[in-house]
Each structure stands twice: as structure tokens, then as C-alpha cells.
Amino acid sequence: MADGFWNRILRVDLSSGKTWEEHPTDEFFRQHVGGRSFIAHYLLKEVSADVEPLGPDNRLIFMAGPVTGAPLPGAGRHSVGARSPLTGGFGEAEAGGFWGAELKHAGYDGIIVQGKAEKPVYLWIDDARVEIRDAAHLWGQRTGEVEDAIRAEAGDRLVRIAQAGVAGEKLVRYAVIVNDLNEIAGRTGMGAVMGSKNLKAIAVRGKKQVPLADAKKIRDVAMWVRDTMDENHYNFHHYGTGAAMMGKSLEGHLPVRNWQFGEMDTVELIDAKTLKAEFGEKMDGCYACSVRCKKRVRVDASRAGIEVEPKYGGAEYETLGAVGTNLGIDNLVELCKANQALNWWGLDSVSTGSTIAWAMECYQRGIITKDDTGGLALEWGDGQILNTLIDMIATRQGFGDFLAEGSLAAARKLGRDSEQYAVHVRGLEVAMHDPRGMDRMLENYPVNPTGGDHTGGAHARTSIRNTIGVCQFLAYDDAMTIDILNGVTGWGMTQDELKTVFERGIAMAKLFNLRCGFTAADDKLPARFLEPLKTGPFAGKPLTAERVREVVRDYYVTHGWDEATGTPKPETLSRLGIAEYATA
Amino acid sequence: MTMRVRVIPYAELRRQLLPKGHDVLWLDLPDGTTVGEVIRQLNVKVEDRLIVGLDGVYATVDMPLHDNAVLTLVTPMEGG
Numbered sequence: 001m002a003d004g005f006w007n008r009i010l011r012v013d014l015s016s017g018k019t020w021e022e023h024p025t026d027e028f029f030r031q032h033v034g035g036r037s038f039i040a041h042y043l044l045k046e047v048s049a050d051v052e053p054l055g056p057d058n059r060l061i062f063m064a065g066p067v068t069g070a071p072l073p074g075a076g077r078h079s080v081g082a083r084s085p086l087t088g089g090f091g092e093a094e095a096g097g098f099w100g101a102e103l104k105h106a107g108y109d110g111i112i113v114q115g116k117a118e119k120p121v122y123l124w125i126d127d128a129r130v131e132i133r134d135a136a137h138l139w140g141q142r143t144g145e146v147e148d149a150i151r152a153e154a155g156d157r158l159v160r161i162a163q164a165g166v167a168g169e170k171l172v173r174y175a176v177i178v179n180d181l182n183e184i185a186g187r188t189g190m191g192a193v194m195g196s197k198n199l200k201a202i203a204v205r206g207k208k209q210v211p212l213a214d215a216k217k218i219r220d221v222a223m224w225v226r227d228t229m230d231e232n233h234y235n236f237h238h239y240g241t242g243a244a245m246m247g248k249s250l251e252g253h254l255p256v257r258n259w260q261f262g263e264m265d266t267v268e269l270i271d272a273k274t275l276k277a278e279f280g281e282k283m284d285g286c287y288a289c290s291v292r293c294k295k296r297v298r299v300d301a302s303r304a305g306i307e308v309e310p311k312y313g314g315a316e317y318e319t320l321g322a323v324g325t326n327l328g329i330d331n332l333v334e335l336c337k338a339n340q341a342l343n344w345w346g347l348d349s350v351s352t353g354s355t356i357a358w359a360m361e362c363y364q365r366g367i368i369t370k371d372d373t374g375g376l377a378l379e380w381g382d383g384q385i386l387n388t389l390i391d392m393i394a395t396r397q398g399f400g401d402f403l404a405e406g407s408l409a410a411a412r413k414l415g416r417d418s419e420q421y422a423v424h425v426r427g428l429e430v431a432m433h434d435p436r437g438m439d440r441m442l443e444n445y446p447v448n449p450t451g452g453d454h455t456g457g458a459h460a461r462t463s464i465r466n467t468i469g470v471c472q473f474l475a476y477d478d479a480m481t482i483d484i485l486n487g488v489t490g491w492g493m494t495q496d497e498l499k500t501v502f503e504r505g506i507a508m509a510k511l512f513n514l515r516c517g518f519t520a521a522d523d524k525l526p527a528r529f530l531e532p533l534k535t536g537p538f539a540g541k542p543l544t545a546e547r548v549r550e551v552v553r554d555y556y557v558t559h560g561w562d563e564a565t566g567t568p569k570p571e572t573l574s575r576l577g578i579a580e581y582a583t584a
Numbered sequence: 585m586t587m588r589v590r591v592i593p594y595a596e597l598r599r600q601l602l603p604k605g606h607d608v609l610w611l612d613l614p615d616g617t618t619v620g621e622v623i624r625q626l627n628v629k630v631e632d633r634l635i636v637g638l639d640g641v642y643a644t645v646d647m648p649l650h651d652n653a654v655l656t657l658v659t660p661m662e663g664g
Contacts, residue, residue, distance in 0.1 A: 251642055
């Protein structure tokens, strides 16, 4: 067996209460490596087209990569996958923090959960045992309270906990899985799948060291990151994400008021620089990472009405965009409160903000009125309304219950020609990067397996990082990345073989999406991006449907998929060694 | 004749152009100086492209500066 793995996959059936282990071969791990390809393997083998995303037969798959848990900056990543309750297709999200590394230290490469417990439970995993424990006392609690309670029960402050918040319990379709209170497996509704299984949390404590083929190589890379911090990671080290929002505004592609505008002249009030200066307590990091790009903020109750606690982190760029600029909100205190609320309820900031943005634009246009909202005025720029709606969505109260289905489902339910204002790809609200101003996102969103996610990885770099378990923010080039992978595993993998792993993963995810009923017609951008921005350098420069189709067609051809249908060709599947999945 | 221009570098550029703890660089420049000439004079080192704002809107290198102009310098960074 290669180093970097334990060859142990934990299987959990919550319906029967049984747990067992699988021990795939070294060949299996080398073929799929981790993350997406691994998730797609189990979905294709075990989740048929008639499996409901929130039903017991869906699989919830937690997968570390070979590098996860190695003593290396950026090695705190893991992936979570399932059939998505938000899109109905391939669901995948990635997270940092400590949980994935702790899982590896407990001796497991991944966990696959199926079935549904009769009553709320949590899973306990340590070096010696796996237990399904009662979680009745944790149900309905905020994430911070759940973490405190489980750690108190264990008598160990270093237990790492991945949990579905109240939003997951309530089956909000864009509920997340929260790790360490501020590290989020955010996209495609994985928290709702967890909630649907009555699984409140997975608590992990491990003390094993992940075996490394070349420990010196890994140590050298770690030292390189530390010794060249200002040269290679200055921005992330000092500000985290969100320090260049002014730049996006100047260039004219900052998401503003549901993507109607690309500029906001008050953006400086809420960017990472201001956030750190006004409310920053310290910078913090994920497992083994010296970059420490995570802002921790504190806002006194005297200013915010409630205390904003550092343990819930600080808003990242996606949050500052999705619930800030894209709602026209420049009140930093309200955004700090919103970030905390999103993390203690367990909601995806992108889908939450984007669904509210859809509702606000409908309100702006008179499509939604106070008769629909229960008397709420959905005005752009209103941070108090934002925080009210976050609470209502997470607990499915009133108008929040309607928004909890996501922007596309809400638009279809509402009718009134409102679907044109839902900014999504295949049902997943688009991340905060405008393809009208960023070619890289034009080339990503329409073909990305999960839909409108900027990190999911339709392309090699992001996909490979997610697969092997390394953070996107680390300045490792292709040569260093493969050195890291080989330094951990001892495989001696070439760049070509690693690229094949990426090709395999996207082809398998595509096969699952085809199984779920998606077609080439779904590989497109939403109507909003085919309109021009109203002001700024991109005013009068919309994308065209023809341009998007050209990008999609090029992607299909490049990857050996049928030019018209997007189906991976039989010869492509054979070349990738995954022909068996075509009919699986 | 000279004009006074305020340069505000962000994040990594602040480290390059200013002493620790400072936010703003004041420049006295001859009339007619353009955005591009200031950038060249500052010798800004960027791996990716440089985004420049003049008085809060996107600026191109051939734009002339004026007295009390505000020049904003940002490099792109994403994620999170």
C-alpha cells in the first residue's frame, strides 16, 4: 500500500446502526486518489437515478486526499459529496480546518454514510472505536453549543467536529457542513443531506501519524512556505481573502445588486482591509498551515446588539460579496453579524445571499411585494433585513421557508417571470466572480460538475488540488504539487498521470449528472450574464449565448466528450479506465 | 507647475511602496503626468496584472492626472 493512505474506508448505515470497513486496493487509490473521483465512484455504483437526495438511500461521502493530514501548509483539506438536494445532480464541497486531518490521524481515508437514524445521532470516531451516539440533546442547538457539548462529553478540547447546523436539520437545500465553527463545506447542500439522515455531527479524535514516503521532501516544502511567506503569500497571510474588492469594483465586475452592476463606490467600507482594521482580533490558520489566512473578528454587543465572537471566524470574500455587495450592503457590523449567523446556523453564504438577492430584485421590480414577504420590505442595502432573513431561512419561518428551497426552486414556485433573475448554473447559485469580466469563470461555470461554484474545478489545477487534499491558496506550482503528492505517497506519479486522474474525475462526475437527467442544454450561463452590466467598463459588453456555447463545445472536445451531447465518448472512458461506469 | 496626487496602494502593494503602518503616498508631479508615468516611476512589481483606479473609477495608463487626484493600486486576488 502506498504511503499517505490507511486503506480504510469507514462505512456507516444509520438505518441498521451498523458500521464496517472497506479496504480498497492500492490500484483503486491510485486510480481515484481522493475527492471528486472517489465521490463519483460511490455515487455511480450506489446511487441510482431514482434515489432522492434527501432520502435514506443517498450516500454522504467524506473523503480526505493522500496529502490531507501531512505536516504541510495547505494539507487540511477534505471533500464531501452526495447527490445534491439543491441541484439534483453531482454534489461536492470542500473544506479546510482540522477535521479532515484529524480523520486521517484517526486512521481513516474516508467515511460513507447511508440510511437514516430513527432519532438524532452523532458519530464518534477515535483511534480505537466507532460509535453511533445519541444526539437528542444537540438537535436544535447552534454549532458553537454543539461543539462545546461534544468536547465536554469527551473531556477533550481537541476533538474535531463536522456538523449539520439547524439549517441542515431543517433541510434547507443549501445547508452546509460546518467544521471547527468557521470552516465550511459550503456548496450544493451537503448539510441538508446530513440532516436528512438525522446525523447531527461526526466527532473525530486521532493520534496516528500519516505515513510519508519522503518526509524530508514534505518538510522542505513546509520550510519553503514559512521562509518565503512575504514573497509568496503576503496577501493571504496578512489579510486573507477579500483584500482586492476595490480592484474588482474598479475593473467593473464586482457583484452588486444581484449582478446588475459591477461597481460599488463604498466597497472600501467592507473589504478585508477594513474588516481587519476595525474588528480583527487575529489571523488564524488551518491544520499545519503557516499562511494563517483566516481572519477572526470580534464586535462588541454595544455595537452589534449581540456579541460577534471570534470563534465563528470572519467573513471571507465570498461572504462579503454574496451578502454584502450583491445585496448593496456596506454596513460592516451587520455583515459581521451575518457571517456569524450563517456559521452558527450552517448556511451557505453564497446561496443564501444569492437567493436573497433574487428576492430583492423581484421586490425592486414589484414582482414580490409585502403580501408575499409577510410585511418585510426587501430593500437593497438593508443589513437588518439580511439578518432577519438569515434567521428565517435557517429555521424555515414564514418567507424564509420559501427562500430555503434556493433561488431556482423559489422562482419556479413563484412564477411571474421571475426565473430570469435567478443567477445559477444547474440550480447552484453562482459564486462571486462575474464571467462577464473574468474569462476564467466563463470557462468554468457552464461546465463545472456542481454548477456555479468557482472552486469546484472544471479545470485541472483546482480539481487536482481538491483531489489530493491541498488548499487552492498555496502558491505551489505544478512541479511542487506533484512533488508533494509523490513525497507523501511514493507513487512516482508523472504530470500526465495526474492529469488523467483529473480527466477521470470530471468524466465520472459528468456521467452522474447525465444519470440525474442533465443534458448539454443545462451547460450554460444564466440569463443575467447575457445582459450587459449597467455601469462601468463592462457596460454594453454582455456575453452572448453563442460565445458560451463555443466555450462549452471546446471543453467537450478537449476532454473527449461528444461535441453535441457532452457525453464522454466510449473511447475516452476506455482510455481513462472507467468504461465500467458508463452502464453502472 | 506641479500637482499633488494621493496614491493608495492595497495589500501587497502597500508593503512594496510604503513604510509599515502607512496607508497613503503623496506625490508632487509635473502637470500633464499620466497614470502610466506614475506607475513606471513607482516601479511596482506585480506577478499578475495591476488594477488602477483614478478618483474611484477604472483608469487606463494614458489618462492624465490632476491636482488632488486619488490613484488606487490593487492586484487581483480571489477565493474564499
